[in-house]
Amino acid sequence: MKVRIHTLFQYLLDTTTAEPEAILGFSLSQSPTLGDFLPDLDPTLPLDWNQKSFQGLPALRDAVLAQAGLSHLTPDNVLITAGAAEANFLALMQLVQPGDHIVIETPGWPQAAVLGQSIGADITRIQRHEADNWQLPLQALSDAVTPNTRLIFLTNPNNPTGALMSAHDLAQIVTIADRVGAWLVVDEVYAGLEWQGPRPPSIAGLYPRGITTGSGSKALGLQGLRTGWMICQDKAIIMDAVILRENSSEIMNIMGEVIAEIALRPYRLAAALTRARADAIANLDRLDHFIATQPRLSWVRPQAGLIGLARLAGDMDAETFARRLLAPPYRTFLLPGTAYDQPAHIRLGVGGGAAVNLDLGLSRLAALLDTL
Numbered sequence: 001m002k003v004r005i006h007t008l009f010q011y012l013l014d015t016t017t018a019e020p021e022a023i024l025g026f027s028l029s030q031s032p033t034l035g036d037f038l039p040d041l042d043p044t045l046p047l048d049w050n051q052k053s054f055q056g057l058p059a060l061r062d063a064v065l066a067q068a069g070l071s072h073l074t075p076d077n078v079l080i081t082a083g084a085a086e087a088n089f090l091a092l093m094q095l096v097q098p099g100d101h102i103v104i105e106t107p108g109w110p111q112a113a114v115l116g117q118s119i120g121a122d123i124t125r126i127q128r129h130e131a132d133n134w135q136l137p138l139q140a141l142s143d144a145v146t147p148n149t150r151l152i153f154l155t156n157p158n159n160p161t162g163a164l165m166s167a168h169d170l171a172q173i174v175t176i177a178d179r180v181g182a183w184l185v186v187d188e189v190y191a192g193l194e195w196q197g198p199r200p201p202s203i204a205g206l207y208p209r210g211i212t213t214g215s216g217s218k219a220l221g222l223q224g225l226r227t228g229w230m231i232c233q234d235k236a237i238i239m240d241a242v243i244l245r246e247n248s249s250e251i252m253n254i255m256g257e258v259i260a261e262i263a264l265r266p267y268r269l270a271a272a273l274t275r276a277r278a279d280a281i282a283n284l285d286r287l288d289h290f291i292a293t294q295p296r297l298s299w300v301r302p303q304a305g306l307i308g309l310a311r312l313a314g315d316m317d318a319e320t321f322a323r324r325l326l327a328p329p330y331r332t333f334l335l336p337g338t339a340y341d342q343p344a345h346i347r348l349g350v351g352g353g354a355a356v357n358l359d360l361g362l363s364r365l366a367a368l369l370d371t372l
């Protein structure tokens with residue numbers, strides 16, 4: 001079935017040429033430049049693809065397992081993909097058939113809903129509530145999962161709220177999925193940016209039908225490399241994904257793989273995460289302080305990741321608000337909560353480094369809020 005556009009992507013398409021002077025809610029750490037990798041790049045690297053693995057460079061697959069704390073798995077359990085987005089796509093398209101029951105979260109990353117609808121799946125949405133700090137209600141998940149449930153799709157950390165599922169939560173979710181033999185895809189694209197405790201374990205290590213998806217896009221700011229991964233104990237799932245991809249983009253881009261492997265080398269990874277975390281915490285504190293001083297805004301501070309949802313007091317729906325903020329004189333971009341079925345919220349965040357002009361954006365946001 002045809003894939004239909006989601007409101008989130010529609011808003012991004014509508015606003016790509018807006019040239020804002022500030023961005024609030026940037027969802028990536030500050031990106032490195034190509035020059036940062038030149039010292040470790042081999043200029044004689046052939047740009048063909050002969051003699052390469054369909055699953056991705058073995059050294060990169062090793063590094064992916066190491067950063068996820070999954071070194072007890074083997075590189076055969078990993079597929080390198082064009083971002084976490086491709087990993088999610090390959091997993092969902094190969095596992096879900098028309099009429100299958102799938103369970104997703106809301107608010108959450110819309111990809112599973114969009115693909116599930118196009119496949120003709122029967123979709124149950126588990127509502128995360130602001131009053132519960134956006135935590136996933138495990139009882140509701142348990143009630144929703146039936147013997148017909150084929151797959152559960154969750155994000156950890158959650159996009160857009162920054163809520164985090166602990167090791168204890170994940171163990172319970174595994175029990176729920178295992179009860180009916182459901183596949184459990186956990187999109188861990190924001191992992192590595194936890195603010196109140198350790199990084200929770202990756203689902204691929206906890207459950208034989210667990211599928212971890214992730215990438216270098218968020219914590220490392222490497223979105224433009226289009227290099228991510230899928231990890232699963234079941235090698236048949238990895239092979240199914242290889243087969244589907246053979247019929248779209250066939251293979252990974254070699255530059256993306258080579259640079260990602262350099263970026264995940266332990267000394268580089270540790271330094272990049274330390275910097276990304278320090279920048280994010282400083283900006284989160286500024287944002288938290290800003291929201292506390294704004295009578296028309298409130299939020300649940302994210303437990304992890306670079307973004308969160310702030311509630312807008314008053315009657316104006318979030319999309320009208322976001323479009324007014326983007327227009328002159330404010331010229332400031334943010335994503336409205338309507339992109340996540342949350343019309344009373346706006347998405348705020350702290351990534352992007354100096355280029356996003358966070359302080360300018362906050363002053364423009366304050367100015368618009370003052371007019372309401």
Ligand SMILES: Cc1ncc(COP(=O)(O)O)c(C=O)c1O
Binds near residue numbers: 027083187216223227
């Ligand atoms: C939860 C989530 N999953 C996947 C993606 C896509 O990421 P990637 O650049 O790794 O494809 C995003 C990007 O915003 C995301 O927030």
